Amino acid sequence: MKSLSLYKIDPIPAYIVYEKPKKIIKNKRISIPEEIKAELQEKQEKILISEPSIALEEITSISPIPEKNFNRDVVNFSQSEISRYSSIIKQQVMSQWKKPSVTNSDLITEIRITLVPTGEIINTKIIKGSGIKSFDDSALTAIARVGSFEDLQMPSNLFEKHFRQFILVFNPNK
Amino acid sequence: MNALKGLILILLFVSSQSSLSQLRIEITGGAEDPINIAVVPIDWKLEFPQEEYLHEIIKKDLESFGEFKVLPPEGMLSFPSTEEEVFYRDWRLLNVDYLVVGNANKSEIEGELKISYFIFDIARERVIHKAILSGSIKSIRRVAHNMSDKIYKKVQGIPGIFSTRLAYIDKPSLDDKNYNLRISDIDGFNGISLFSSPQPIMSPNWSPLGDRMAYVSFEEGTSRIFIQTISTGTRSGIKLEKGINSSPNWSPKGDKLAAVLSKEGNPDIFLYDLKRESWSQITEHFGIDTEPDWSPNGKSLLFTSNRSGSPQIYQVNVRSKRVKRLTFEGTYNARARYSPDGKSIVFVHRRDGVFHIATQKIKSGKVRILTDTSLDESPTISPNGNVVIYATKRKDEDILAGITIDGKTKFILPSLRGEVREPAWSPILD
Numbered sequence: 061m062k063s064l065s066l067y068k069i070d071p072i073p074a075y076i077v078y079e080k081p082k083k084i085i086k087n088k089r090i091s092i093p094e095e096i097k098a099e100l101q102e103k104q105e106k107i108l109i110s111e112p113s114i115a116l117e118e119i120t121s122i123s124p125i126p127e128k129n130f131n132r133d134v135v136n137f138s139q140s141e142i143s144r145y146s147s148i149i150k151q152q153v154m155s156q157w158k159k160p161s162v163t164n165s166d167l168i169t170e171i172r173i174t175l176v177p178t179g180e181i182i183n184t185k186i187i188k189g190s191g192i193k194s195f196d197d198s199a200l201t202a203i204a205r206v207g208s209f210e211d212l213q214m215p216s217n218l219f220e221k222h223f224r225q226f227i228l229v230f231n232p233n234k
Numbered sequence: 235m236n237a238l239k240g241l242i243l244i245l246l247f248v249s250s251q252s253s254l255s256q257l258r259i260e261i262t263g264g265a266e267d268p269i270n271i272a273v274v275p276i277d278w279k280l281e282f283p284q285e286e287y288l289h290e291i292i293k294k295d296l297e298s299f300g301e302f303k304v305l306p307p308e309g310m311l312s313f314p315s316t317e318e319e320v321f322y323r324d325w326r327l328l329n330v331d332y333l334v335v336g337n338a339n340k341s342e343i344e345g346e347l348k349i350s351y352f353i354f355d356i357a358r359e360r361v362i363h364k365a366i367l368s369g370s371i372k373s374i375r376r377v378a379h380n381m382s383d384k385i386y387k388k389v390q391g392i393p394g395i396f397s398t399r400l401a402y403i404d405k406p407s408l409d410d411k412n413y414n415l416r417i418s419d420i421d422g423f424n425g426i427s428l429f430s431s432p433q434p435i436m437s438p439n440w441s442p443l444g445d446r447m448a449y450v451s452f453e454e455g456t457s458r459i460f461i462q463t464i465s466t467g468t469r470s471g472i473k474l475e476k477g478i479n480s481s482p483n484w485s486p487k488g489d490k491l492a493a494v495l496s497k498e499g500n501p502d503i504f505l506y507d508l509k510r511e512s513w514s515q516i517t518e519h520f521g522i523d524t525e526p527d528w529s530p531n532g533k534s535l536l537f538t539s540n541r542s543g544s545p546q547i548y549q550v551n552v553r554s555k556r557v558k559r560l561t562f563e564g565t566y567n568a569r570a571r572y573s574p575d576g577k578s579i580v581f582v583h584r585r586d587g588v589f590h591i592a593t594q595k596i597k598s599g600k601v602r603i604l605t606d607t608s609l610d611e612s613p614t615i616s617p618n619g620n621v622v623i624y625a626t627k628r629k630d631e632d633i634l635a636g637i638t639i640d641g642k643t644k645f646i647l648p649s650l651r652g653e654v655r656e657p658a659w660s661p662i663l664d
Contacts, residue, residue, distance in 0.1 A: 142257065146257065146259045149259055150259050150260070150261060153259075153261050154261055154262075154263055154264060154265070155265055156265065157261060157263075157264035157265060158264055158265055158267065158268075158269050158331065159263075159264040160389060160390045160391045160392075161301060161390040161391065161392055161620055162390065162391040162392055170258075172256070192391050193391070194387075194388065194389060194390060194391030195391055197355070197358075197362070198264075199261075200358060201331070201355055201357045201358055202261075202264070202357075204355075204357035204358045204359075205331075205357040222257045223257070225256060226256055226257035226258070226259060227256050227257065227258045227259070228258075228259050228260075228261055229258055229259065229260045229261065230261045231260055231261065231262055232261075232262060232263065232264065
């Protein structure tokens with residue numbers, strides 16, 4: 061199997077991602093241990109945080125992940141760790157975002173961010189624009205004003221898996 | 235061996251998997267601070283001095299609704315006037331989000347000047363707009379308002395309203411015994427009296443192009459609707475009917491007026507065809523129907539009616555004449571106006587015996603009170619939908635006040651003279 065180029069793939073909605081592996085597995089006749097299967101399920105959960113305080117509740121409400129005894133590099137990280145760093149990122153972007161006055165609601169912009177381990181943003185790409193340039197620009201400006209995220213020191217494997225590249229969804233109507 | 239291969243595949247698969255399902259972080263709110271913008275004094279290359287500074291007019295414009303904070307020249311480290319002279323780092327140090335620089339030159343056309351200017355996004359280090367603007371040297375305020383509009387549009391994504399005008403009525407005072415229909419710039423400058431009469435004048439309403447005004451005058455002893463061309467001042471009364479003739483409101487196409495007539499005995503909503511000079515009836519009810527306002531798409535009208543016992547806002551389809559009640563909260567909802575997108579209305583709402591300006595999304599029906607003063611009336615919405623100006627009382631004086639549609643910024647319009655009422659916001663004027 062050719063190794064996939066990790067970062068050139070457009071994000072695929074989680075429900076599509078779910079199904080693909082099953083097919084591949086069937087064709088190749090590889091049985092996946094139940095544990096890993098369960099692990100994959102965990103991994104697919106989207107993290108949608110509406111408010112930092114709610115995030116804490118969400119984290120506590122997530123059922124504890126059973127302890128696994130195989131290599132942590134292979135398995136997923138706990139949701140609480142991801143949530144913690146997600147909310148650090150969210151806070152820093154929100155404090156720099158000055159929303160324009162565009163009154164017609166329902167504007168959403170999705171921007172893919174690429175970081176280096178120091179937290180510095182090295183690339184931004186609009187993957188779903190709102191259709192209103194000034195709204196998209198305000199999001200890009202906020203990211204440019206952040207420049208480099210602070211307090212993102214984390215295990216390198218966690219960084220590689222979730223934070224080298226992620227998507228910021230600017231959705232003021234949430 | 236096969237087992238090993240399988241394991242490698244699993245490992246490969248698991249690690250590539252994580253990159254496919256990318257983490258999504260939702261940004262739901264932004265900073266509450268105003269946008270910091272620096273407007274460098276425009277490099278004035280004409281032989282005579284400027285009477286009013288462009289950057290000062292622009293500063294006042296941009297700060298009027300609380301959305302911008304404009305850095306004064308005293309706080310600047312340099313005064314660039316061209317793209318090449320801008321060092322982003324200087325402005326980043328000053329915590330500036332956007333920068334405007336420009337220079338004014340003589341135009342080939344006599345009596346005109348040309349301003350070339352640039353708007354920079356400091357964080358992203360790029361020019362987001364550059365343009366050359368020309369205008370009359372005599373109307374430097376208009377040129378400045380024009381620039382403010384462009385800056386506003388580029389940053390906020392909706393048209394600026396600094397070149398729009400406001401019509402209003404002022405009541406007789408000690409130094410003027412007449413009622414006056416006045417028009418001024420939105421900042422209160424350049425006020426003129428369009429029509430003056432010892433008898434009441436009411437309900438000014440702009441034509442969709444902003445070139446004419448419809449209003450009610452009692453100069454003939456009874457109420458009559460007049461149309462006046464602003465540039466020439468010529469005016470004429472439209473076809474008079476028995477009883478009340480009031481509340482004219484132009485259709486978006488400009489071919490009709492909605493108005494209130496009581497020729498059948500009680501007030502109902504009628505349409506006046508300006509070409510055919512004829513009336514046709516829209517609502518027919520024994521209650522009072524009044525204060526019509528056209529929807530931006532021209533398909534329906536808002537009006538106030540007491541048909542249910544208390545004044546409420548209704549919407550009528552102009553073609554089918556089907557009526558739908560829109561407001562259900564409280565026992566007094568009146569004088570409604572559509573927002574420019576036609577999705578919301580702004581109106582007078584009474585709560586606990588106090589009259590407020592309120593807004594409501596037509597679909598959801600939920601009322602949001604904008605003003606915390608009392609006796610607020612006659613709301614008029616800016617053509618970009620972002621600001622409401624209304625009449626209110628301060629120390630028993632009639633004044634005009636304004637509030638942004640998010641309720642965050644309030645302001646009072648300096649009254650030029652007398653006591654002012656019934657504001658009407660012009661469309662965007664070219």
